[in-house]
Amino acid sequence: MRKSDSLQSALNVLVLTVLEKRGPLHGYAIATLIEDLSEEALRVEEGSLYPALYRMEHSDWIRASWVTTENKRRARVYELTTEGTKQLADETGRWANFSAGVNRVLQIA
Amino acid sequence: MMARQRLHREMTEEMQGHIDERAEALMAKGVPEEAARRQAALRFGNTSAIREEGFASRISPWLESIWQDLRYAGRSVLKSPGLYVVSFLSLTLTVAANTALFSILNALLFRPLPVKDPETLISISYRIPGETRYSESASVPLYEQLREAAKGKAELLIMGFPNTTEMRTTPGGPIEHATVQHVSGATFPMLGVTPVLGRVLNEEDDQTLGAHPYAVLGYDYWQRRFGGDRGVLGRKIQYGETVYEIIGVARKGFFGTDVGKIVDIWVPASMYDRTAFTSLNYYWFRVFGRRHQDVSVETLTAALQPTYSAFVEERIKEDPGSTPQRAEQSRSRKLSVDPAASGSSGLRRQFREPVLLVCGVAALVLLIACANVAGLFLAKASRRAREMAMRTSLGAARIRLLRQMLTESALLGIAAACAGILLSIVLAPLLVSMISAERVPVRLVMDMDWRMALFCLGVSLGITLLFGLVPALQSSSISPAQAMKEGTAIAAPLLTGGGFVVIQVALAFVLVAVGLAFGLSFRNLLRQDLGFDQNNLLLAQFKMPSDSKEQSTSVSLWQPLRHRIEGIPGVEGVAYSNWPVFASISRTSRVVLLGKEPSQENVVILPVSDGYFSAMRTRLLAGRDFTEAEVNRATIPLCIVNEAFARRFLDTENAVGLRAAIFGEASPENEDRPYLERAKLPPYYREIVGVVGNVRYGSMREEPRPIIYIPAPRREEYTFLIRTKGTGTGLTAQLRESAAAVHPALELFRLETQSRLVDDTLIRERLLAGLGGAFGVLGLLLAAIGLYALLSFSVATRTKEIGVRMALGATQGLIIGGVWRSLFLLVGTGLLLGGLAAFPLLRTAESLLFGMEPADPVVGVGAALLFLGVALIAGTLPALHAARVNPTVALRYE
Known part of the structure; x- marks a missing residue:
């Protein structure tokens, strides 16, 4: 796994997981949710988040639609597709492997 | 483009929403509105960069960037129209020639008959x-x-x-x-x-x-x-x-x-x-x-x-x-x-080899044209080296630059291919008419089929890659640091450009050598002594319907017609024979000379009237012609032979007075018996009364054949040889009148000229000489353009260096010499390579040459000299340009 791949993959896993657990969300909500859930340990850069969203949308892992939020603002919300659910399983497995590997190294070293 | 705008709007709105929400969240924590908005925007970062990425992943990126590439290409055409016009013309012409030739080749060799199975x-x-x-x-x-x-x-x-x-x-x-x-x-x-x-x-x-x-x-x-x-x-x-x-x-x-x-x-x-x-x-x-x-x-x-x-x-x-x-x-x-x-x-048997050869030659010209255009594009590309380097350092992907340049080439390639293919539709029938003879007209079905379509597609893709790929690869591979350093970036394109010029010179040399060889062969053939004067000689075939056989065999028909035609103004002499020479008609037989062994080989037998040799302008070497009275008699045991006959059968002995018999020819009283019976009868000897000069009978290529002339028998049709003062056009009506005046049923059946018949036997050679010569000239021209372009380019890029050298005291002569040295290095290498390729090639075509060796020094030296001359001309302008460099102007920018 190359560096950018692993980070990219991590962001993908996070976004997909959040979408799977919390249903259709818009970009801001995704970013804040990840930050809250990680107790501010992870900070999502918008410069990475949106390109990742667009890429996953283009790959049909997620789909987007415009809705009006409770504070009367139009927002583009994303939800998981079947293809995305499959990808999530794959990526989660891959991520688990990767992080387990990193952990082992950290413990031994 | 609507999609792009809509997408732009959507993404802007989405991102603005994000920023707004974060600002509101911050405000909820007590941050003042203005600060909150600024903080939110700062945190979000560069929205337009994200938008670009959004476009890249959300619009079909190919379609989008191809449109962009096309726009760049269009701009590039407008910037240097001359380059594109020259490239377009040379590619169009060569594609047209290749397509036309291929459509002939296809029709001749490959296309299956349009029938069942x-x-x-x-x-x-x-x-x-x-x-x-x-x-x-x-x-x-x-x-x-x-x-x-x-x-x-x-x-x-x-x-x-x-x-x-x-x-x-x-x-x-x-x-x-x-x-x-x-x-x-x-x-x-x-x-x-x-x-x-x-x-x-x-x-x-x-x-x-x-x-x-x-x-x-x-x-x-x-x-x-x-x-x-x-x-x-x-x-x-x-x-x-x-x-x-x-x-x-x-x-x-x-x-x-x-x-x-x-x-x-x-x-x-x-x-x-x-x-x-x-x-x-x-x-x-x-x-x-x-x-x-x-x-x-x-x-x-x-x-x-x-x-x-x-x-x-x-x-x-x-x-x-x-x-x-x-x-x-x-x-x-x-x-x-x-x-x-x-x-x-x-036709296939006769023209397979020449057409394949000409196709090969045409393919060479196409290669030269591609190398030429590649060279021109290379020069143009290296002028843009800095632009490319700048774009690379700003993050443009190499593949992106490569594609943009290839789009430019493809635009040119496809336009030229289309124009060429259209032009070939006119050209192909023209070429077919070149191989068509008066008596054997050629008509080929050359409709579009899948082979043609494949060929056209292949050619357009092929030329695009051939002339587009190398310059594109080269200029997109320049590293930014390299390009920014003035001058060094030019070295690589110059070397590649030199390579292209060497290839062009080599290929063009092959073309010139081939063209020269066929041109010389053709000239050698034309210089062959025909043994008669083919100019101003009309051939009129007169015929009697077979139901009036009695009249046609009577004395009062053919000689009176002959005299009547002699009376037409502008007619200098008239005779007749069974058929003309060079008409692919021959009667041959073995011959027996009295007291000698029968000949092994066949001798041409040609029945003629008196006056035949003077009408043909064939020399009478010994003895005499037949007389009118002799020809008028139904049978007369006389004959005239030619020099080749005498030499073949008689060493030095005088032929006149000897007696010769045609194998299988019986005395007149046995004439109606079947051939097999006649052949067993004693030979019918004819006395040789004259010896005439050799004539070519059916081909310029073969040595004069032994011929035996006998007095024309009586038959229903004869070909009249009419020697005229001018070309004799416009005599048709008078010939018809003459025939009608002699006998109402007598008909002018066919009218042609002897020179056309002779010409028609040289179709292959004329085709090869004509097309070979044309392609040779084209190749030479293209090579000259390539040479000129490369040298001008090299002088332009070295202006500063030249300025320095002149400032340090180099004379104009020295500078010119320098340009010429590189010129002759390129041309010399090209000629050497071309020479190595040309002569083996000519050896394979040996059977199509005439009167020369495949490795004829005239061809080699002639082609080389021609080349050096053209190279000198192509090199002079850039050299003079270099010599006129003004050191102070050139160095001002340093």
Whole structure:
């Protein structure tokens, strides 16, 4: 796994997981949710988040639609597709492997 | 582009929403609004960068950037129109030449006949192993035996050779020309050819000799001659002495089985001359057919060979003039069953080699044009090296730059290919007319087919890659740091450009050498002494209908016509003979000189009237001509021989007064007996009264053949040789009047010129010399442009260096010398490579050359000198330009 791949993959896993657990969300909500859930340990850069969203949308892992939020603002919300659910399983497995590997190294070293 | 705008709006709104929400969240925590908004925006970062990424992943990126590439390409064309015009023209011309030649090659060699299951069609030929010439002619007795032997393996039938000839669309009406072919009636069912009107011939029409006077018209001819009139059914036409009834029109697209000819009229083989069906010696048609699916060509050949061998043995036994050598030669000839999916074709045999060669030459020109354009583009690209480097350092992907440059090339390549292909539609028939002879017109079907389509596609892609890829690869590979350093970036393109020029010079040298070789061959052929004066010599064939045989053999017909024509103003001399020379007609026989061994080889026999030699302007070397009185007598045992005859048979002895007999010719009282009987009678000796100079009989290539001239017998038709003061055009009406005045039934059948007949035997050579020369000049021109462009470019990029050198005291001469040195280095290398390629190539084409060796020094040295001359011219301007560099101006920018 190359560096950018692993980070990219991590962001993908996070976004997909959040979408799977919390249903259709818009970009801001995704970013804040990840930050809250990680107790501010992870900070999502918008410069990475949106390109990742667009890429996953283009790959049909997620789909987007415009809705009006409770504070009367139009927002583009994303939800998981079947293809995305499959990808999530794959990526989660891959991520688990990767992080387990990193952990082992950290413990031994 | 609507999609892009919509996307832009959407993304902007989405991101703005995000920023707003974060700002509100911050405000909720007590941050003042203005600070909150600024913080939110700052945190979000560069929205337009994200948008770009959004475009990249959400719009089909190819489509988007191709549009962009095209716009760049368009701008680039506008910036340097000259470059594009030159490139476009040279590519268009060469593509047109290649496509036109390929369409001929395709029609000639590859295209299958448009008939049912062409792959199982076969034709039978007779070949001596190891020889390229072969014969397809067979006699009916042979055919019948072969057909019997092929039973259960193949269906055979007979087919005459399509003959472009005189005929009449109204019996007794005016003479017209059409291509007529005798075929077995079974031909049409076998080939699956159906009628569009009436019926086609069938097996019924093979039944009784002379009893099926029916004609089927070709679709094209029906359209062309009769305007597609459905009323032609039942119309009578006349071919030879026979009146045929039109019974139908064959379906569109069927032109016969001879590539190069389009048959206008088919008539049943059973209507052919009766004697042809019984004579062993009447070789007037070929055997064609269809093998059964499970029988291979080899099996069939093996099955038919014994029958053929037995037939040959039979003939040897019966040949009265048989000698061991002749028997051996006959035995060495083997039968061969040839696949005939694309028909059989004398044209193919004659022009396969030259057309392939010319195609090769044209392909070379195309390569040169590509190298040329590649060189031009390279120069242009390196002028843009800094732009490219700048874009690379700003993050443009290499593949992106590569694609942009390739789009430019593709635009040019495809435009040139399309224009070239369109142009070839005009060019191809023009080329076909170059190989078409008066007596054997060539007509080829050259419609678009998948091979043509594939070729066109291949050419357009091929040239695009050829001239586009190298410059694109080169300039997109320049590293930014390199390009920013003035000057160094140029070195690589210059080297590659030099390589292109070397390739161009090498290929162009090959072209010039080939063109020169064929040009010289052609000149050598033209310089051959014909032995007669071909200019201002009209050939008029007069004919009497065969039902007036008595008149035609009477004394009061041909000589009076001759004298009447002599009286026409502008006519200097008139004589007649059975047929003209250079008309592919010859009667040959072995000859016996009294008291000597019979000749092994055949001698040409030509019956002529008195005055023949003076009309032809052939020198009389010894003895005398025939007199009018001698020719007028029904039979007279005299002859005249030529120099080749005397030299062959008589060493130094004077031929005049000796007696010679034509093998198989009997005394007049035995003339009506069959050939085999006559041949056993004592020879009929003729006294040699004169010796004349040699003439070429049918070809400029072969050595003059021995000829024996005999007084013209009486027959129904003669060709009159009319020596005129000028070209003799416009005499037609007077010739007709003369004929009518002598006898009302006497008809002017054909009028042509001797020089046209001679020209028609040089078609191959003229084609090669003409196209070879044209391509040679084109190659030379392209190479000169390439050379000029490279040198100008190199001088332009080295302006500063030259300025420095001049400032340090280099003279103008030194600078010019420097430019020329690099010029001659390039040209020299190219010439060396070209020389290495040209001579082996010419050796393979040796049989097409004449009067010279493949490695003729004149060709090598001539081509090299020509090149150096052109190189000098191409190099002079850039060199002078370099010499005029003003050091102070050049160095100002340093």
